[in-house]
Amino acid sequence: MFQVPKEEIANRLVAFQAALVQHRIDAAVIRQNTDLYYLTGTVQDAHLIVPASGSPCFLVRRDVRRAEEQSPIRPVVPLTSIKELPDHLDRACGSRPPRTLGMELDVLPASTFFFYDEKVFPKDRIVDVGTLLRQVRMIKSDWEIEMMRRAAVISDAVARAVPEFLREGVSELELCIELEAVARKAGHLGFSRVRTFNLEIYFGHILSGPEAATSSYADSPTGGPGVSPALGQGSGTRVIGRGDLVSVDTMVNHHGYLNDQTRNFALEAPPAELADAHRLSLELHAWLREAARPGAVTGELYREALEWAASRPLSQYFMGSEDASRVSFLAHGLGLEVDEFPFIARGQKTMLREGMTFAFEPKYIIPGIGIAGIENTYRVTARGLESLNLSGEQLVVVQTGPASGRSGATGGQRSAARPPGE
Amino acid sequence: MFQVPKEEIANRLVAFQAALVQHRIDAAVIRQNTDLYYLTGTVQDAHLIVPASGSPCFLVRRDVRRAEEQSPIRPVVPLTSIKELPDHLDRACGSRPPRTLGMELDVLPASTFFFYDEKVFPKDRIVDVGTLLRQVRMIKSDWEIEMMRRAAVISDAVARAVPEFLREGVSELELCIELEAVARKAGHLGFSRVRTFNLEIYFGHILSGPEAATSSYADSPTGGPGVSPALGQGSGTRVIGRGDLVSVDTMVNHHGYLNDQTRNFALEAPPAELADAHRLSLELHAWLREAARPGAVTGELYREALEWAASRPLSQYFMGSEDASRVSFLAHGLGLEVDEFPFIARGQKTMLREGMTFAFEPKYIIPGIGIAGIENTYRVTARGLESLNLSGEQLVVVQTGPASGRSGATGGQRSAARPPGE
Structure with a gap:
């Protein structure tokens, strides 16, 4: 045991x-x-x-x-x-x-x-x-980092399974259910602990197309329509079609230790704005990997990241499309709980130290078009951030096979996945 | 919507x-x-x-x-x-x-x-x-009862699916994961709310064989080995074999409204004690359906039920095998939360009224042998209890086909299910 x-x-x-x-x-x-x-x-x-x-x-x-x-x-x-x-x-x-x-x-x-x-x-x-x-x-030991690496293996199994299940005619909810089973079979305990009152996390936000930009009460950049007012967030019953960008944001648990990951997929070509948003998200990750070193102050990193985004395209959609739905954090600590210290957030004074871990999720929420942006769980090291996540960060374009266009939710040819430009 | x-x-x-x-x-x-x-x-x-x-x-x-x-x-x-x-x-x-x-x-x-x-x-x-x-x-309207009936339809889909997945060589965890997907596809929101501090409910307790009698910290008659000390309850990785009784206790959520159900299955003949325990559980359900009428006091029903069990075989295993692990309730209210009023429990003074709903779970936990007992979600009516659950209450004996005995966890012939005596 x-x-x-x-x-x-x-x-x-x-x-x-x-x-x-x-x-x-x-x-x-x-x-x-x-x-x-x-x-x-x-x-x-x-x-x-x-x-x-x-x-x-x-x-x-x-x-x-x-x-x-x-x-x-x-x-x-x-x-x-x-x-x-x-x-x-x-x-x-x-x-x-x-x-x-x-x-x-x-x-x-x-x-x-x-x-x-x-x-x-x-x-x-x-x-x-x-x-x-x-x-x-907040400060993780090497053993805890190893546990979090193993959780990342589960996230990777989920990301790798997406092209198998993502096809025209499948609904967000159907895709989500298949990915939940993949995660469970890969070792996900099925349950992730939170600390904050009223904060509810189930498996994740599997969201697609323009409705992915639906905001919710959840203190998260993405919300999603959900399938019931009883829950009020997450996947809806929307059927995924060609040209949709699909954001797969998952939370998995390995012996209590969590991994949070978001990857972007598209059924053939996604809207240009979302491909741009995905690229901007990657650039901001690259910036933070260098900037977030021991000694950096979380509130200042937040301010600098906002300035970075403000000086680039699509800034009005960064972390929310309206003031009311825009969240005031870019990263949340995680380990045994979804909402650990530190938070890279407005006004935070925590100074980064080696061994801290957090999920950084710069995302763009564009009403009428959709959402994009990736999320990694990072570890703070002396040389900057190390991503614990294993999945490729590129936008994965899934090609619908010639037979699957009319195949509906339950059949159809296996899809082929490739990163763009290959 | x-x-x-x-x-x-x-x-x-x-x-x-x-x-x-x-x-x-x-x-x-x-x-x-x-x-x-x-x-x-x-x-x-x-x-x-x-x-x-x-x-x-x-x-x-x-x-x-x-x-x-x-x-x-x-x-x-x-x-x-x-x-x-x-x-x-x-x-x-x-x-x-x-x-x-x-x-x-x-x-x-x-x-x-x-x-x-x-x-x-x-x-x-x-x-x-x-x-x-x-x-x-605590008092449900007709509309709420209808929501809870719809939740019971999900539980029934799960119970009906058990014979499809239960076979020699499948592990508790594998069975649990398959049943979770069935529940989700049947409309389960994937998440059930609780009120009590530190009370954690995931999908359910799918437990088999002697290890099913493993007690846990959970305030529930059954615990289970679980797959991690981080969770500490539920299905383990035990491989189910011939002669095992399998207890399938599931909690599902329809637009916020819950249904809690336990049904017993066996791979061929279960131990005689567990078949007896299952029968005793059914008899106690029959007794409570009559006894639990408007005006009855929950603490007195509890005392009478304990007396009923004490005067029959296996009483030392009723609701726990040792003093330390025996729980002091027989039913918990449920509706939007797993732990609603009323509780049929020691010392409770609540008087039953029409429109109350609770899950009654008289179970026997026999060390070295296993567990048995069924659970229904009941509604209090003027004429006694009405079960909202739809699944047959008999012990379902699943016959392993001639080919499946060596088929392991991933293959094998479909199993046939029949209630005993048919």
Whole structure:
């Protein structure tokens, strides 16, 4: 069975404890699934007490046996009642209240916070430690980068499968379903964690033609019509035809670690504006690969990228076609969650460091015509950015075979794919 | 495009306003996606102000145009800054602070609550209204029941497809992936909403053989080995063989409305204990269909069902094989979320009413042998329960054809399915 290595867990705990000391927090009590997985190697119904110094205390209500199998932390202590929690905390801290405790106030529901604050730790002061832990998680170890590389292999399997399924007469939704199955068979866990309230990510945005420019509530440059107001984004039932550009934006999960990738495909020749937009996106990626070095400030990179785009064609469509639908970020950190630090976004002050990872997605949304732009998951290195993604970045033109023009959604000759200019 | 009917929205708002009046809450400010969809018919980045009396105020940051397309509420008011919110609230309420405001404190993150409490509505008192809205949502309209029936059609498509894919040599995960694609092609949105912190639902639990009895952190009678400690539940890579019982527990989504179903399959003869367990589960369903009438108290139904099981064979395996892994509920409400009211669970005081819906899942978890038991989504009627599910409830025995015994995971003759005794 796959296990998070013992040294990983040890290093993470040390880094988190240093952050606790620095912020004068006596102990953290960790509850959320992602954070538990990061600090223990397992997702259980558990509380992890991390004192600013000394050994952590891993309290598991359920499932103790699986926690022992999956986590290197010892001992795994069965917790039968929440009433036992304060005693464990006193022992782990070597002190009694009042103390400053950290909990994940950025994700813990308000009513759950009240319960801990009033009933469980009434004499301690509880402060947010979710943001602090996200800052620790922001710097990926070599092992984590390797996990993210493996996730990129899944994305590549999806991108390679597109020409097999993309043909005239197939709908966005049908294409999306086929690609989901490819991703699952390639190891995608089927589920990607998010942190932000109300943020919902399913597999991705597989969008085509002019309707691809449909904006949505999602805090993403692309939205898409979706198939239901219950979801409000993503693929619709639009049938893909000749001349459409198809944007394949997918999120996949390898043992918790994510890869986010967008590639552009076209059924024969796409609109010239979208071919231009694709090329501009590539140029901006090339610029950022050089510019985003350790020490660069994310908010300044954002401003410079906007200036770059503003001085070139199609700038009015960059990251949204209207003020109301334009998003104010170009990249979002990712790792175990879709929305990690850092964000390359307006006003951000984070300075890049080696080991940070983010998905950069400069895109053009052109009403009445469609969308274009690619997305890579990058790692910050001393020499600039390294893309973890493996798929070719060119616009892939899929030729419809002579028989498939009337073949509809379920049949037809296999399509041939080639990058333009070959 | 699908729309939630105008009368639905109007009736829901009236019911919610009556609850606000009853609890002396001056206005509710609704933020969460599920609740917004319920009360407006659309999921947007929005605030819905519902005063105890008078017209609601639908404030949308993004996407205003789609909100207008999908929601019958007028006007849709663009919200450009959160600073405008207090003025809108004053106008909607016809009063100024201090007031009692309701927000969804059961889902709103603590830090988000602090923001509203300290910066946006500093003079008002904020109380939880999530629980109140869940109580309103607990009673489904005829239209909602119809949506849930359509979700059950998707579940039935999945159950019907099982004999096509279930054969010796296929793994749980492979079977699960095939069934996911069937569900998606039948209309499943691919995503099911939950309310409880840390509760994670993907498509379902497709579990087989003795390992199906693997418990997990999930608050569900079945857990499953899963394929990664990052997820910690669900199908594993176990290869299904002759004599295995296969439990197919799926959650599907039709325009936001869910159906939860479990059906049992076997590759030739399953272990006698599991055939018995399946039969016992059916008998308990038959008992509950009669017992669960309007006026029955959920906690008492729970106690009676446990007594029923305790007086019959295999009682030590009912709803879990050990104290630590045994769950303390038999049914969970569902509708727009997986974890709605009511719960048929220990100590619950909710009295059943017509229009309630819940998934009842009496299951037996037998270590070293496997799991059995079926699950239906029920509606409470004046005459007892009506199952919304369409799939046959018998244990379906799939015969492996003479050629398929050695065919492995990717080939082999189509299997034939028959209920036992035919």
